[in-house]
Amino acid sequence: MQLNLHANATTTPKVRGYIQQSPLSDRKLAAELGVSVSTVRRWRQRTTVADRSPTPHRLRTTLSPAQERLVVELRQLLELPLDDLLVVTREFIHPAVSRSGLARCLSRHGLEDLRTLKAQRTTAQVIPAKPFKAYAPGYVHVDVKYLPKLNGAPRQYLFVAIDRASRWVYVAVKPNKCAHTAKAFFKAVIQAAPFKLQKLLTDNGKEFTDRFTPQGERDPTGRHPVDQVCAQEQIDHRLIPPRRPQTNGMVERFNGRISEILTTHHFASSYDLTQTLQRYVYLYNYHIPQKNLNHKTPIATLQSWKETHPQLFNKRIINHPGPDR
Numbered sequence: 001m002q003l004n005l006h007a008n009a010t011t012t013p014k015v016r017g018y019i020q021q022s023p024l025s026d027r028k029l030a031a032e033l034g035v036s037v038s039t040v041r042r043w044r045q046r047t048t049v050a051d052r053s054p055t056p057h058r059l060r061t062t063l064s065p066a067q068e069r070l071v072v073e074l075r076q077l078l079e080l081p082l083d084d085l086l087v088v089t090r091e092f093i094h095p096a097v098s099r100s101g102l103a104r105c106l107s108r109h110g111l112e113d114l115r116t117l118k119a120q121r122t123t124a125q126v127i128p129a130k131p132f133k134a135y136a137p138g139y140v141h142v143d144v145k146y147l148p149k150l151n152g153a154p155r156q157y158l159f160v161a162i163d164r165a166s167r168w169v170y171v172a173v174k175p176n177k178c179a180h181t182a183k184a185f186f187k188a189v190i191q192a193a194p195f196k197l198q199k200l201l202t203d204n205g206k207e208f209t210d211r212f213t214p215q216g217e218r219d220p221t222g223r224h225p226v227d228q229v230c231a232q233e234q235i236d237h238r239l240i241p242p243r244r245p246q247t248n249g250m251v252e253r254f255n256g257r258i259s260e261i262l263t264t265h266h267f268a269s270s271y272d273l274t275q276t277l278q279r280y281v282y283l284y285n286y287h288i289p290q291k292n293l294n295h296k297t298p299i300a301t302l303q304s305w306k307e308t309h310p311q312l313f314n315k316r317i318i319n320h321p322g323p324d325r
Contacts, residue, residue: 009051010035016049061105062097068105070264075111079118079291082106091283092261092276137305137312138198139164140189141251144177144207145258150270158258158277159185162251163195166305167290168298169254171281173274182207183225190233194302194315199236202226203248209239217242257284286319 011019015033019040022029026044030037043049063071071089074080080088082103089097106112145158157177161170170189174181190197202208210224211217220227220239230237240247261280267273289295296304299319306313 010039011043013049016043016046019043020046020049062101063094063105066264067093068109070260071102071105072109072111073260075106076117078288079114079295080289081114084287084289087287088283092280093264135164135199136309137163137165137168137195137302139201140193140197140199141201141248142182142186142189142208143203143248143251143255144182144205145255147173147273148262150267150273153270156270156273157181160251160254160258161185161189162254163193163298164250166298166301167250167293168193168302169281169284171277173270173277177205177207179207179225183229186226186229190229194317195305195313197233197235199238200226200230201238201240201248203240203245204242209237211239 011033019029019033020043024032026037026040030040033040061068070093071085074088075085082099086097086099086102089102103112111117140161140163142159142161145160147156147158149155154175157174159172159174159177159182162168170192172185172188174185186200204211206212208224208226209220211220220237222228222231227237229235245252258277258280261276265276267276285298287297289297293301299317302313303317303319306317
């Protein structure tokens, strides 16, 4: 019989069985066998005579279990290479994680090879989601997300605008979500966007439309501040059907990413929260490739559009360098 004993083992399985069955005291048995008292006590407490695995019961890792789950989700959803995932992890999850530690984390979850992951995606039986109708840059989805209260400060709101064709995103933190605040945000989007806005899609909130009244639904009057800006800029303002938030699903999915940041970070102040969100949007626009964009970033996608459709743009598109690590 082949025995797999630890290199520093002082007893054999036969001796261990004798220890477990002997009526002698620990000290007498240790003196008889020429081993320590702690060795005798250890084997008397066990029910087997085989060595246990030398692997530590608790692995010393930089990432917490919750952070590891977030890294795994990013790897599976975005299919980021290791170096790109390292940039995102250091920026938003844990600044001290090492490249080797991140690689071991992926290996423990069976995600070390992107080719294997993509092959599993291809063979999986997934019901295909209905894609958005293809549009050129200029069709913008807008929504508002509630931000958490910090240290008793008043609640703030995150206004989000995302372009359907390129996934380019613009956000702003506002103290309220009234109609005039929405108007100011929309005018800021028009100024910041490198393309000409053609269509605006929003929900039926009072900050965006006067479609609903206490008496029920009606046609928008056109006197709402957002509608007035759209009329001045010749932009088609469209509203989603009532109780159909999935129509605005593109911006809702981005809001889901914001929710992950809010639940995995501690913010010392409202300023800290705002700066973190702005850094993430910068990283999202310039440095995170997306599968729906053929693994290109939103800015790179806009550059490709400008080469083929320059009439859609009114500004230069500058691709900023990556983070210096």
